Amino acid sequence: MERQDRTKYKMAQSIKGLMAHMPLDRITVKDIVADCGLTRQTFYRNFRDKYDLVNWYFEKLVQQSFEEMGVSLTLREGLTKKFEFIRAERVFFTCAFGSSDYNSLMKYDYDYIYNFYRNILQKKQEKPLDGDVDFLLRMYCHGSIQMTVEWVHTGMKREPEEMAGLLIQALPEKLNKLLSFLEEEG
Numbered sequence: 001m002e003r004q005d006r007t008k009y010k011m012a013q014s015i016k017g018l019m020a021h022m023p024l025d026r027i028t029v030k031d032i033v034a035d036c037g038l039t040r041q042t043f044y045r046n047f048r049d050k051y052d053l054v055n056w057y058f059e060k061l062v063q064q065s066f067e068e069m070g071v072s073l074t075l076r077e078g079l080t081k082k083f084e085f086i087r088a089e090r091v092f093f094t095c096a097f098g099s100s101d102y103n104s105l106m107k108y109d110y111d112y113i114y115n116f117y118r119n120i121l122q123k124k125q126e127k128p129l130d131g132d133v134d135f136l137l138r139m140y141c142h143g144s145i146q147m148t149v150e151w152v153h154t155g156m157k158r159e160p161e162e163m164a165g166l167l168i169q170a171l172p173e174k175l176n177k178l179l180s181f182l183e184e185e186g
Helices: 003-019 029-036 040-046 050-068 075-088 090-096 105-125 131-153 160-169 173-183
Strands: none
Touching (some): 003 050, 075 090, 075 131
16 A cells, blocks of 8 residues: 555544544544644645545445446445445444535535446447436436435444345336346346
8 A cells, every 4th residue: 555545544544533423524624633643734635625535535435346346246236335334334424424515425425426327327328328317317326325324324224235225126217227237247
């Protein structure tokens, strides 16, 4: 692991520890750097703000399961893996999804999954998404994020496999047909 990544992970561990005791919106950059023994200058060399740090850490967690989707993982397996790491990082996600800042994890997660699905659909169709498909995709991604946040804030009672199955069942028919190749074994 490169030195810069080690520094970023050190800050991520710090914010995770702080999130166990206070809401994300109340944590300051000063708190983060004091906790991990780094300077504000080091923080701002790596991140725009605390939300950028949270989003970076989220991307590191989710990146592998989404990159493997359709290659070595099916859609169901990739989504299950996502819910498993959300559950494993319960404190982090409960706090991170509690923020309503303009740069919040909810917005970042929406943008991440929307762009992920849009890119694979455009690649498969070899053209930009038509307006109806884009509308359905945006609606589905908003609903998916909202249900994920609700799952986190209500104690993660459903099993990850069940959540993945429900999100697949919720796919609009047109999207389901277009994404069906992701359900085949990679």
